[in-house]
Amino acid sequence: MLNLVPYPKVCRERRGEFLLTRRTRIVGGGAAAAMGEYLAGRLRPATGFPLKVQKTGRGEGIIRLSLTGPQRGLGDEGYRLRVAPEGVELSAPAEAGLLYGIQTFLQLLPDAIESQWRVPKMDPLPRDCVLPKGWKPQRWFAPCVEIEDRPSFEWRGFMLDCSRHFRSLETLKWCVEKMVRLKMNRFHLHLTDNHGWRIDVPDWPKLTKVGGFVEPEPRRQGFYTADDIREIVRYAAERNVMVIPEIDLPGHCYSAVASYPELCCTGRPRRNDMSHFHQLDILCAGNDGVYDFVRDVLAEAMRLFPAPYVHIGGDEAPKNRWRVCPKCRARIRDEGLQDESELQAYFIDRVAEMVRREGKRIIAWDDVLAGHPEPDVIVHWWSSARGVVAPLEAARRGHQVICSRSDWNYFGAWSWQLEPFYTRAEYLPREFTGFREERPAGHPDPAEWDGILGAECCMWGESTPDALLSSRIFPTILANAELQWHYRHPRQRDYPSFQRRVRSLQDYFDGTARLNWGS
Numbered sequence: 001m002l003n004l005v006p007y008p009k010v011c012r013e014r015r016g017e018f019l020l021t022r023r024t025r026i027v028g029g030g031a032a033a034a035m036g037e038y039l040a041g042r043l044r045p046a047t048g049f050p051l052k053v054q055k056t057g058r059g060e061g062i063i064r065l066s067l068t069g070p071q072r073g074l075g076d077e078g079y080r081l082r083v084a085p086e087g088v089e090l091s092a093p094a095e096a097g098l099l100y101g102i103q104t105f106l107q108l109l110p111d112a113i114e115s116q117w118r119v120p121k122m123d124p125l126p127r128d129c130v131l132p133k134g135w136k137p138q139r140w141f142a143p144c145v146e147i148e149d150r151p152s153f154e155w156r157g158f159m160l161d162c163s164r165h166f167r168s169l170e171t172l173k174w175c176v177e178k179m180v181r182l183k184m185n186r187f188h189l190h191l192t193d194n195h196g197w198r199i200d201v202p203d204w205p206k207l208t209k210v211g212g213f214v215e216p217e218p219r220r221q222g223f224y225t226a227d228d229i230r231e232i233v234r235y236a237a238e239r240n241v242m243v244i245p246e247i248d249l250p251g252h253c254y255s256a257v258a259s260y261p262e263l264c265c266t267g268r269p270r271r272n273d274m275s276h277f278h279q280l281d282i283l284c285a286g287n288d289g290v291y292d293f294v295r296d297v298l299a300e301a302m303r304l305f306p307a308p309y310v311h312i313g314g315d316e317a318p319k320n321r322w323r324v325c326p327k328c329r330a331r332i333r334d335e336g337l338q339d340e341s342e343l344q345a346y347f348i349d350r351v352a353e354m355v356r357r358e359g360k361r362i363i364a365w366d367d368v369l370a371g372h373p374e375p376d377v378i379v380h381w382w383s384s385a386r387g388v389v390a391p392l393e394a395a396r397r398g399h400q401v402i403c404s405r406s407d408w409n410y411f412g413a414w415s416w417q418l419e420p421f422y423t424r425a426e427y428l429p430r431e432f433t434g435f436r437e438e439r440p441a442g443h444p445d446p447a448e449w450d451g452i453l454g455a456e457c458c459m460w461g462e463s464t465p466d467a468l469l470s471s472r473i474f475p476t477i478l479a480n481a482e483l484q485w486h487y488r489h490p491r492q493r494d495y496p497s498f499q500r501r502v503r504s505l506q507d508y509f510d511g512t513a514r515l516n517w518g519s
Contacts, residue, residue, distance in 0.1 A: 003501045004107050005478050006183060006485035008149040016085040020109070020140035021061065022049045028065035029055040035098040036065050042106060046115040047140055063088040065098055077185070077240075078150030081105060083142050096240040100183050104149070108142035111505075155402055155454030156484035157186035158477070159246075161461035163193035163255070166212075166222035171466045172232045178473075180239045182481035187236055188311060188456060190246045191224075194254035198223045199245065201300045204260065204293065211255035214271075219465050229304045244363070245301045248313030249294060250283040250347050256293075257281050263290055265325035282318055285347045286327025295354050308360050309378065312351055315365035317344055345371020352377055363402065366390040375399055378453065382406050395451045403455040409480060411459045411472050455484045475502050
């Protein structure tokens, strides 16, 4: 079996190989021409070949890209790829399909194709040439195959925590490239938390001047300008990746209340150990000025990020302050609420309405289910402690669900070595397919799961600066990418096959690789 991750839905191997040479041409007219230039740009650095892109062309040695319009069974992101000795044919209903077909074609070529410097090539070799011991000239070939492929899930995401460690713009682009390579299409940026505020809001300048620098360590400090955000949104959109911002509310907010103390209940924010479990401060739900603040922040986020979604967090909100705050107690009484949990639901509903007025939808962690939010709220399942109860309950209430269960979709502080990862990866496919096929007793209706948008793996940044990012997301992200693309593919039941493919691609995806996958 070919070493492809994620593995295609249908893959038929044929005899022979296609040889990429200096005379190879890329043919793609109309909208396909842009994808032709993208492919040429990926192939030129390592090969040194000119690889001209033409609107039309005949003969052998052609890589032909074509947009066909809607095709049954392919959707918007599917593609068909045929590699034969005489040439390559790649067709898709839309540009996204061409992009993903290109990623598959690149994986068929030798790993060195990802090199950003030219790889020496001598073909044919001079008769008197003496090669160094162990050195072989590079041949750029792809095995002959026929592939038909499309994703199972609309939402195939990767979340990056930019609050606890600030991420450079170059790092964000690096992540987008890796996502595209694995056919992921949702880039979730966790922009605000206790440790740092990363989005500039002109009407609230202290958020970045103070909140972006609440941590004393330089690599944890910084923020993104509007131009930075526009650049990463543009860069990602060219690669079929949607960037979704997260503004964490009403907890995880020390960076906000340190900037504007009047936003918290006491007016005197207290810095603690900044962990999830010892948070004290929270936005004051009884203060009308807080809702003005939230409205301004979300308006700026929605202006800069064109995605139809805004993530508002909503998890792990400490309510100790609300229990004794006169304004919060008055809000509970005036709105006819029962307790602080219903006060959080009230807060989330008001925030959701702000977003709804702009024609967008909110995403919130599954903690918000305690407050019975409106069905248009997308529930982001994270808590392994709540098991499948939370997403099942969300689906039954009419919510769409994104799966990021913490015990297998989180990366975080652990630097997984390859062997322990194998054990963990073996667990992943069984659990994820079981999510659909082994429903809890008493809930046998498959229609209850139709609202599942897809899955997202999360890179939390408490102890992961940019320099460690690569080593902590690979190779675990390979299992997540495979499951996001095809949750019921037979090959995902074949763990030895997955293990072999991961081993063969270890250098290719590892942060210490010799090619272009390092820090």
